[in-house]
Amino acid sequence: MQFVFSYSRSCMETIVRNIRLYILRIFLRKRHILEELIKHILIIAPHPDDEVLGCAGLIQQYKEKAHVIILTGGGGSHRGCCQEREETIKDERRKLAIKINTHLGLPKENLYLLDYTDGHIKEGNEIEYSKLSALISQIKPQAIFFPKQNGEGWPDHIEAGNIVKRICQELSFSPLMYEYCVWFWYYNVWRFDWKKVFTLKLTTEEYKKKIQAIDDYTLPEAPCGKPWSGMLPRLLINATKWNKELFFKCEI
Numbered sequence: 001m002q003f004v005f006s007y008s009r010s011c012m013e014t015i016v017r018n019i020r021l022y023i024l025r026i027f028l029r030k031r032h033i034l035e036e037l038i039k040h041i042l043i044i045a046p047h048p049d050d051e052v053l054g055c056a057g058l059i060q061q062y063k064e065k066a067h068v069i070i071l072t073g074g075g076g077s078h079r080g081c082c083q084e085r086e087e088t089i090k091d092e093r094r095k096l097a098i099k100i101n102t103h104l105g106l107p108k109e110n111l112y113l114l115d116y117t118d119g120h121i122k123e124g125n126e127i128e129y130s131k132l133s134a135l136i137s138q139i140k141p142q143a144i145f146f147p148k149q150n151g152e153g154w155p156d157h158i159e160a161g162n163i164v165k166r167i168c169q170e171l172s173f174s175p176l177m178y179e180y181c182v183w184f185w186y187y188n189v190w191r192f193d194w195k196k197v198f199t200l201k202l203t204t205e206e207y208k209k210k211i212q213a214i215d216d217y218t219l220p221e222a223p224c225g226k227p228w229s230g231m232l233p234r235l236l237i238n239a240t241k242w243n244k245e246l247f248f249k250c251e252i
Contacts, residue, residue, distance in 0.1 A: 033198045042067045042141035046156040047074040048097040049217040053240045054180035056210035057202040063105040069112045076118035077230035092228045122159040133167045148179035151189035178247040185239035200245040207243045
């Protein structure tokens with residue numbers, strides 16, 4: 001009986017998540033992020049794949065005017081799964097990041113790979129914090145994009161935004177800040193400020209490249225038979241394979 005109850009609850013949660021996704025897509029306002037006249041952007045990703053799941057279209061539309069900083073190597077994606085060394089996983093995921101972002105049109109020199117510890121960004125790393133702060137000061141973006149904090153439910157994603165906000169308080173300039181969506185699509189969070197919503201529409205070609213980029217991250221397998229990026233929920237992957245991208249404008 002306990003198994004049947006757990007199975008039924010899981011099915012109900014999946015149904016609710018799909019209904020929420022359907023409602024969100026219906027009611028999202030058709031506002032384009034370029035209304036802000038942004039010309040130079042920086043995307044902060046906690047792990048290799050977050051930048052594509054949330055911003056593959058954005059990267060394509062800005063190309064050489066975009067910069068991407070990936071905070072960790074994603075070495076924790078196989079913890080509790082197999083005996084694969086975390087350094088090996090980090091190497092493989094970083095190779096994927098370079099290949100995929102280059103295919104999206106991002107110049108190789110605009111991709112930066114830092115060495116925060118996957119799953120432990122919150123614990124801090126003064127060396128990597130200094131590197132991140134220096135990069136943001138050097139790039140001087142008009143807008144910074146990082147994972148949505150309310151609704152992501154993933155500690156590294158939440159802390160990535162906290163770190164960026166702390167750094168922005170120390171800058172000599174004031175970039176606009178936007179949150180992008182990854183785990184937001186999966187968790188059942190219904191309350192958020194619609195007034196701060198912006199959407200980005202992808203062209204047919206951009207959409208095809210985004211689908212390919214997501215597959216290139218989530219399909220290649222480690223020797224254990226599971227993807228290098230770990231086992232992401234199918235609903236999350238399908239939700240990000242949309243011809244629009246969703247952003248929330250935020251403040252420090």
